[in-house]
Amino acid sequence: MTNKLSSDMPWAIIEVKKRLFAIAAGQLRQIVMMPEVTAVPNVPSFVRGVINLRGKVIPLIDLRVRLGMTSVTEETDGFCKMLEDREQDHRRWLDELRRSVEERRVFTLATDPHKCAFGKWYDGYRTDDPWVAALLRKFDDPHKKIHGLAGQVKEMQQQDRGDEAIRLISGSGAATLSTMVKLFAEVKTMVRENRRETVLALTVGNRLIGVTADSAVAVERLRLEELPAGAGTGGSNLVHRLGKRANRDEMVLVIEPERILDGNGIDSVVAQIDKEGWGGMTPQSAGAS
Numbered sequence: 695m696t697n698k699l700s701s702d703m704p705w706a707i708i709e710v711k712k713r714l715f716a717i718a719a720g721q722l723r724q725i726v727m728m729p730e731v732t733a734v735p736n737v738p739s740f741v742r743g744v745i746n747l748r749g750k751v752i753p754l755i756d757l758r759v760r761l762g763m764t765s766v767t768e769e770t771d772g773f774c775k776m777l778e779d780r781e782q783d784h785r786r787w788l789d790e791l792r793r794s795v796e797e798r799r800v801f802t803l804a805t806d807p808h809k810c811a812f813g814k815w816y817d818g819y820r821t822d823d824p825w826v827a828a829l830l831r832k833f834d835d836p837h838k839k840i841h842g843l844a845g846q847v848k849e850m851q852q853q854d855r856g857d858e859a860i861r862l863i864s865g866s867g868a869a870t871l872s873t874m875v876k877l878f879a880e881v882k883t884m885v886r887e888n889r890r891e892t893v894l895a896l897t898v899g900n901r902l903i904g905v906t907a908d909s910a911v912a913v914e915r916l917r918l919e920e921l922p923a924g925a926g927t928g929g930s931n932l933v934h935r936l937g938k939r940a941n942r943d944e945m946v947l948v949i950e951p952e953r954i955l956d957g958n959g960i961d962s963v964v965a966q967i968d969k970e971g972w973g974g975m976t977p978q979s980a981g982a983s
Contacts, residue, residue, distance in 0.1 A: 702915065715933075761932060826884055893907075
């Protein structure tokens with residue numbers, strides 16, 4: 695394929711982890727949103743599984759993993775786990791505030807909303823997703839409010855109003871925490887729903903494979919250049935050329951789909967799926983597209 699690449703060809707441009715890649719549009723058969731994926735045992739890590747594409751069971755290659763990047767699944771799971779940890783931090787924070795009153799001791803956890811682990815992350819986090827950004831902004835008031843309880847409780851303790859402090863924590867504190875817990879759940883749900891990947895069905899030789907992408911960007915012509923010596927894409931051998939977009943000062947990494955099947959025994963895996971599905975798997979058992 696390398697010698698056949700031409701600037702006269704149309705290219706499908708995709709985004710993968712905020713980087714642009716191009717695949718010859720002549721090899722592109724279809725673009726669909728991520729369908730149900732059936733896992734397959736004993737295959738290379740970048741084989742996500744198999745999908746049903748119009749009645750045909752085909753292998754699905756995770757392009758991020760094939761390029762040496764973190765997969766969308768791992769990235770999303772990590773983000774959601776972080777939010778779960780920050781939720782637990784505030785559950786423990788409020789519980790510790792109550793115990794400090796009951797045991798008549800000084801409360802030592804963060805009282806400044808900008809200095810707890812969530813506050814530090816929140817102040818520095820930026821996202822391109824306007825819906826997630828709008829939802830995250832709703833944290834501002836309850837997060838400041840729950841940390842503000844510490845100052846009110848401290849004042850009550852100094853005035854020997856411990857019972858009143860406990861009622862404040864059980865009432866306003868619990869209600870504010872409940873608001874934050876609901877927001878944490880909504881953000882996790884929205885992130886998982888909004889990070890649904892795109893699948894490109896590609897013809898590679900005489901085989902059909904699915905390849906994941908974060909999103910499809912455009913189809914256009916590129917001016918091709920050799921990849922500079924020493925440049926790489928996370929240890930992957932998929933990219934050997936660059937493409938420059940017309941009327942833009944923007945470079946695109948050109949992927950040669952044939953190289954996706956090189957090494958790790960993936961070619962034989964694809965051949966077996968092509969021949970008989972996976973272990974006799976039928977299109978119906980692989981889910982519907």
